[in-house]
Amino acid sequence: MERTTLDGTWTLEAVHGPAEAPTGRIAATVPGCAHTDLLRAGLIPHPFDGDNEAATQWIGDTVWRYRRTFEWAAPDAERHDLVADGLDTLATIELNGIVVGTTRNQHRSYRFPVGHLLRPGTNELVVTFDAPVPAAERESALHGGELPHVNHHPYNALRKNASNFGWDWGIDVATSGIWKSIGIESWSGVRIASVRPLVDLDGADGVLTAHVEVEHAGSTGAFSQAIGAAPVTSTGGDGTTGLEARITVAPHRTSATSPGSGTEPPVRIVGSRPVVDGTATVRVVVPDVAVWWPRGEGDQPLHVVRVEVGDAVWTGRVGFRTVTLDTAADADGAPFLLRVNGRPVLVRGANWIPDHAFLTEMTPERSADRIDDAVQANVNLLRVWGGGVYESADLYDRCDELGVLVWQDFLFACAAYAEEPWLADEVEAEAREAVTRLSPHPSLVVWNGNNENLVAYAEWGWRPSLVGRTWGNGYYRSLLPAIVAELDPTRPYTPGSPFSFDEYLTPNDERNGSVHIWDVWNRLDYRAYADWDPRFVAEFGFQGPPAWSTLTAVVHDEPLDPDGQEMLVHQKADQGNRKLADGMRGHLPEPASIEDWHWSAQLNQAHAIRFGMEWFRSRTPHNTGTIVWQLNDDWPVVSWSLVDHAGIRKPVWYAVRHAYQPVLLTVQPGDGSGLDLVLVNASGARVEDTVTVERVGFDGSVLAAGSFDVGAAPADAARVALPVSLAVPEDPATEVLVVSGPLGRTVHDFAEVVDQRLTPAPLTVSATATEDGARVTVTATSYARDVSVFPDRVDPAARVDDGLVSLLPGESVTFTVSGAPGVDTVALGSPLVLRHAGDLRG
Incomplete structure (x- = not known):
């Protein structure tokens, strides 16, 4: 296989659009998008700055054309395919004036045979992108009118990054462009179209079943545009091609800090199977395999897999482990309990959104930094949210190496989606490619059908407006689980988040499965988290502003004010500032300045999330995990993130680091007016501790003290009722409870900041x-x-x-x-x- 890259310098021109669209061609970079090309050319102000979001809306209303010439001297090969790894979104591709094909999906790749169109010497490739905002509106109108959706564009009519059209934390910058690599692949004989290396454990042995699909260069059948789904013309009457798929597994220890370094003894396990009708399934057993574990539960050994079919070669990495999801009914409802290698895992998770509004600005280094932010905050699972994209290999590879679990949403969020062929065909091709591409990654442990669409149908008033129209249920209950069962049966699937795992229950039932908790933040004080007793929390969060330098780099109101014009551009939540003010009331003093507002809002976010996290975790083992909303930001904005767009950790990050300690000591309400000391054990081994609990005055005087022995098995918790001398202060405004021991220290405040007599200069x-x-x-x-x-x-x-x-x-x-x-x-x-x-x- 020889690849001629077409990445690099192109030109960009506006074919049709509003009056603001520039005339003529400008230099463009591929991978890239129109926004970043216009920025580099100095033709637009930065959309993140001030109120430039509104000033650059015309870009999403414009038809853009990318163009480049390239020299071609045909390699000695039977086949030449144009391979586009990612086009955003409705594109028409022309080579030397001939239409090669059209695309309708940002979330998949495309492959077109172009050998008959290439000519020696100079060739011209042109890719024209339909304007995404008008296209979404047109597609909606063409197919019966808009289906329910949040925010202001009908993003659910296109297979495109939903949050690219704006979200309650995201800027509206509907992009167009060649957002992933593009090139010409020249090959002869066969190519390996896809490999799904599925793993299992059989006692101490690892079992690898590699499903290999190949394509023959002489194929005369209909050509599939989807990579990994091309048919093969058989050469033998029995369906065999005369080829074998040969697989080699080399146990390999990859260092989390230095990928690719260090190997175990060079054991090689080899298997082979004949290729029949373009497919082969090769099963090999790795004796006494080193098992892959989640972070904190064990090591993360990765094994190099090499598949050979003729001269074609595929390489990847796997980790041997099993994963199950226990949702069987119990006396309290139904749990949501992940088990890896048979061991229960208490999830300490964070939701992941696209880390940059312009996806092509993401780098491996930026991705690694965000995952490191998660790891250092004691996060053991990232949920890749369904309103974004299937992420690059950088994220999944890093999670494999560090033992960070990944929950992967299929890309449906907060909207109804048509199930007719005009959209369903794209959904199926996209899902098949995504499942195949991500199947090697041991970190991936859950496939999820959608974000909030089932609860929206049940509780958001969708049913009357749908009047019998399809809305996506067939995807979540039929198509997607069937694809997972066919292509990746080693991983569990959940139809949606939240979901109660019963047809006769509301999807957001705290007694069953997963829940999203948004009454807190939207309308209730954060202490209402303690009114919930959920089995698993897949979303909850509280807002706070980004770092001062991040905020003031883009907000220039004079004077700076929470309700200033540019500040409100960077506050996307409905009535967000009112909710911030309501959320602080009763907890913190009224801010006296913009600096105090900034600190108060950040501090209150931290207090709210720590309160909720520690409460939910104290309900272990009834509660088996939380996934906070959200880890990261895609631009500088007031949001629920732990880390802002500049990579600065907000105060809430430090609160999460404490609340997500694998072994947590927390003080929680007990019976009546009492307090309990709770030890939560999310480590892989039993823990025991002797802790000292002291009631201490603000002047440092110890007013009461006691020692307590506590212990808990893995994935369990232990409670100790504290005596009245410790649990009930004489003066809540001037006393705290301090818990300390070998496993750590925690300070429990008896009163809110607004009610404490704290020294202003201590x-x-x-x-x-x-x-x-x-x-x-x-x-x-x-x-x-x-x-x-x-x-x-x-x-x-x-x-x-x-x-x-x-x-x-x-x-x-x-x-x-x-x-x-x-x-x-x-x-x-x-x-x-x-x-x-x-x-x-x-």
Whole structure:
């Protein structure tokens, strides 16, 4: 196989569009999109900045044409295919003036035979993209009118990244472009169209069953555009091609920090099978296999798989493990319990959205940084949400290496989807390719049919407006589970999130399966999380602004105000600022300045999420996991994220890191007015601890104390009722409960910040420069709650290693600031950089 890449320099021109569209051709880069090309040409302001989102809406209303010439000297091969890994979205492809084909799906790849159109010397390739916003509206009108959807464009009429049309955290930048690699593949004989290397365990042995599809260069049958689904013309009367599929499995230990380094002894397990009608299934057994485990449960050994058919070669990696999802009815309803290698796994998850509004701006390094953010926050599962895209190999490879589990949504979100052939044919091709492509990854443990579409039908008032029209149920209940059962039966499938795993139950029933909790944030105080007793929480979240430097880089209101024009451009949630204000009320003092509003909103987000997480986790084993909304942002915005678009960890990230500790000590309501000490064990082994619990005054005086032995089996929790002397303070406004032991420390506040008599200035600080930044040592003279350093206010490149640290008198913490050589050490101790909850009181 020889590939002639067509990536690189193209031209871009507006074929048809509003008056704002430029005339003539400009330089373009492939992979890329019209927005990024226009930015590089200086023809538009950055859509992220100020209110430029509105000023650049015309781009999504424009028909764009990409064009390039290339020199061709045909390699010695029987077949030449134009392979487009990703086109966004409705495209017409022409080679030397002849239409090669059309595409209708951003979420799949395309392959076209073009040998008969190529000519020696100069060739011209042209790709014209229909304007996505008018196209979505036109397709809706053509097929009976708009089906229900959230937000303001009918994105559900196209197989395109839904959030690209805007979301309640996302900018509306409907893109067009060649967003993945494109090139010409020249080959003879056979090519391997796809490999699905499915794994199992049989006792101590690993079992690999590789399903191999091949295509013959002499195929005369109808050519499939979908990679991995091309037919093969058999050469033998019995359907055999005279070829064998040969598979080699080499046990290989891949280091999480240095992929590809280090190998085990060179054991080679080889199997082969004849190719029949274009397919072969090869089964090999790996004796005494090193088993792949989720992070925190064991190691992540990866094995290199090599498949050969004739001269064609495919290589990939697998990890040997099993995964099941237990949803069998029990006395309390039905659980949602993942088991990996037979062991229950308590999920400490985060939802993943596209990490950049312009997908082609994503890099392997950026993807790795976000996954590292997740890992360092003790996250063990990422849910790839259904309103985005099937992510690049960078994400799944990194998760394989680090042991981060992946829950993969099929790409349907918050909308009704037509099931007629004009859309269903694309859905099937897309799903088949996605399942095949992702099947090698051991990190992938759940396929999910959709995001919130089942609950929307049941509870959002869709039924009257549908009046008998299809809305996607056939995908979630029939097509998608059938594809998973056919192509990847090693993984569980759930029809939707949330889902109760019973036809006669509402999908968002806390007693059964998975739930999404959005009454908190939308209308209730965050303490209402404790009114829920869910089996598994697949979404819940609370908003907070991004870092100060991230926000002020794009919001330029004078004076800066939460309700300023540009601030509201970067607040996409319905009545978001009102909900922020309502959410703070009763917890924090009324902010006295924009700086206090920023700190209060970030702090309240952190308090809300920690409260909810620790409550849900304290219900272990009744509750088996949570997936917080959301890990990341796709642009600079006020949102539910833990890490903002600039890669700065918000205070809530530190709250999650604490609440997601594999072994958690938390104080929760007990019987009556009492309190319980709860030990939650999400590690892979039994834990035992002797903990000290002290009721302490803000001046450091110990008012009561006790020691308690606690222990819990894996995936379980233990509760100890605290005596009244500890559970009931004499003065909630001036006392805290401190729990400490070998397994960690936690501080339980008896009162909200607004009701505590916190000292406004309880800290002394010293800072010393380092080669990469500084060390900032803070010492408390009185109780200091949620001490945090925000070095980005001094240097936007600066990062800090800790946050939300509560200190008793005499206690110290040293923050390490990095990424900012020569940073002003004095400024790091200034009032708007070094903050704590008490400074909100005046």
